[in-house]
Amino acid sequence: MAGLTDEVVSKSQQTAAVVVDALVGHDAPALEASAQIHAHFDKYASSTSPEGVKLMSQVDFIEAITPPPNSVAAAYHKIPREQYGILFLVADRSQKGQITVQDYAFFENLLSKPDAEYEIAFRLFDRDGTGVVNFNEFIQLYKENKSADALPFDWNSSWASLYLGGQKTRRELTYAQFSQMLRGVQGERVRQAFLHFDKKSTGHITPAEFEEIIVKTQKHKLSDHLLENLHTLCNVGLSSKISYAHVRAFQNLMKDIDLVEVIIRKAISKSKDGSITRADFINEAAQTSRWGTFTPMEADVLFHFASLDNQSGRLSIQDFAKVVDPSWKPSERLSSEKAAAAAVSSTSKPLQAVLKSMYNFGLGAIAGAFGATMVYPIDLVKTRMQNQRVTVVGERLYLNSIDCAKKVIKNEGFTGLYRGLGPQLVGVAPEKAIKLTVNDIIRDYAKGTGPEGKGVSLPWEIMAGGTAGGCQVIFTK
Incomplete structure (x- = not known):
């Protein structure tokens, strides 16, 4: 390990870089870009070198790797798109500010590795490509990318010193050592942040x-x-x-x-x-x-x-x-649920109106039939009294309404009072149903027109009753 590290520290490192890359699992040789990667690169690459080679800038790179707005990529909607720019430092192996299709293919290959999260971070801090992370370079890059409102973190703490060494004995970290430190840094960040707020040590x-x-x-x-x-x-x-x-x-x-x-x-x-x-x-x-x-x-x-x-x-x-x-994302799910409910509601409104009218019509028919049945004996007695004829000796068949009812029951039985009810129901039931249905439809339409926005106003009450009566007359005639 020490011999290989000494080799890569030198600046003339064509061969040594390959050795170190092999040691830490890197792919130093230029990768052959697949047709799919090549097509994706060409789609976003916006410039061309004097030799005719297409190149991708940092802006192009961000557009190429970030999920589209409103995509379903898990959790990425919380990361600002500009933050993806830090990954360009990994893809830009030559540090020229532009990358080739081989660089882009190298980055895509890096993402497909099972330990991509750790290796990308290691390459990011290994700015010279030496295969180790130097403390000074590590701190410099950390400060460059630290946001102004970030929580404080002490890289000279006892925890950090276990990995990076003390101020007098700084260590360089290999990929394996760096990834192990990275795994624990999240817990240390939270611990230090807690102590930052808990200044009185209350716990x-x-x-x-x-x-x-x-x-x-x-x-x-x-x-x-x-x-x-x-x-x-x-x-x-x-x-x-x-x-x-x-x-x-x-x-x-x-x-x-x-x-x-x-x-x-x-x-x-x-x-x-x-x-x-x-x-x-x-x-x-x-x-x-x-x-x-x-x-x-x-x-x-x-x-x-x-x-x-x-x-x-x-x-x-x-x-x-x-x-x-x-x-x-509750906002999206709730909106989609509301949209679905609205779609169902808008689709079912016409059907609901039809069903409601049928319901009202049925209730009106039942009410009309019930009313006609209750008063039919009176109508029968009235009709017979009007149509009675005086006998040969000058006497009337019925003395009065009560006498008429008694004689009908005596001669025809109690059901005689309802003789001829069927044809009456055929006409009366639909007549009443139409009247009540039309009245309800107009009153529903006029809801909220009354005093203080409640009930139905008097003009609409008159309109509902008049229209309902008119429809009843038309049916009766």
């Missing part, structure tokens, strides 16, 4: 301070649901502030969120109703891992954020998706 910070820490350290890894409700973590305990234990529990949970999702899905698959409790999660986690994977507090944090909209204690995969899926 607690405010919800707003916790939210600032998480947003500035891992915003891109969290769903919108989590980001909007970070401040509620204080509700997991009894204090109005958030302890370091809760901060660490939250961080551990997010670090192993993929495993969390696996456990949730396995537990739900064994559930009859497609939902699980906190105990179900803990039991499944214990069965999935040989050792205890998640602490009780970490389970509390998970179920706290997943149950904000469901306090039943039994949570479904939809409840957990708001926590485990970084691309979960």
Whole structure:
């Protein structure tokens, strides 16, 4: 290792660079660009060298690698597009400010590696391509890309010194050493940020301070649901502030969120109703891992954020998706749900109007038939009284209405009072139904025209009654 490192430190390093690249898993030789990569490169490359070679600038590179606006790429909607420009430093191996199709193919190949996240970071800090990360270059690049509002981080802390050495004995990190440091740096950033806010060493910070820490350290890894409700973590305990234990529990949970999702899905698959409790999660986690994977507090944090909209204690995969899926965006999902509901509503309105009219017509027909049935005996007696003839001896058949009704019942039975009801119902039932239906339609249309925007105004009441009566007369005639 030392011999190879000495070789690559020299500036004349054509052969040595290949050796170091092989050592740390790099692809130094120019890569043959596939047809697909070549086509993608040509689509975005905006300039050409004097020799006729197409070149891609940093702006072109950002356009080529960033997801399109409003894409479904997980979590990337939280990363400003200009931040992708730092990756251009990795692709621009010659450091000329422009890259060739071979450089672009090299970067694409780098992205396909299983350890791409670590190797890209290593190449970014290994600015000279020596195969090791130098402390001074590391700090310089860190300061160049550190935002003005970033949380403070002490690279001279005892934790950083374990990897980088003390101020008098700085070390150079190989790829393996650098990637191991990178894995732990997130936890150290959160720890130092907590101490930055907890100046009195109380072991607690405010919800707003916790939210600032998480947003500035891992915003891109969290769903919108989590980001909007970070401040509620204080509700997991009894204090109005958030302890370091809760901060660490939250961080551990997010670090192993993929495993969390696996456990949730396995537990739900064994559930009859497609939902699980906190105990179900803990039991499944214990069965999935040989050792205890998640602490009780970490389970509390998970179920706290997943149950904000469901306090039943039994949570479904939809409840957990708001926590485990970084691309979960409530605004978009709610708008899509509203759009779907609006589409259903607009489609069903005509049908609803038809069904409502049929319903009103049926009620009107029943009401008309019932009314006609109730008064039919009176109409029958009235008609017979009007049509009676005087007998040969000068006597009338019926003395009065009561006498008429008695004689009808005596001679024809009680059903005689309803003789001829059928034809009456054929005419009266639809007549009443039309009258009531038309009246209801016009009154519904005129709702809100009354005093103070309520009820139906008097002119519309007259209009509804008159139109309904007119339709009734037309049908009767």
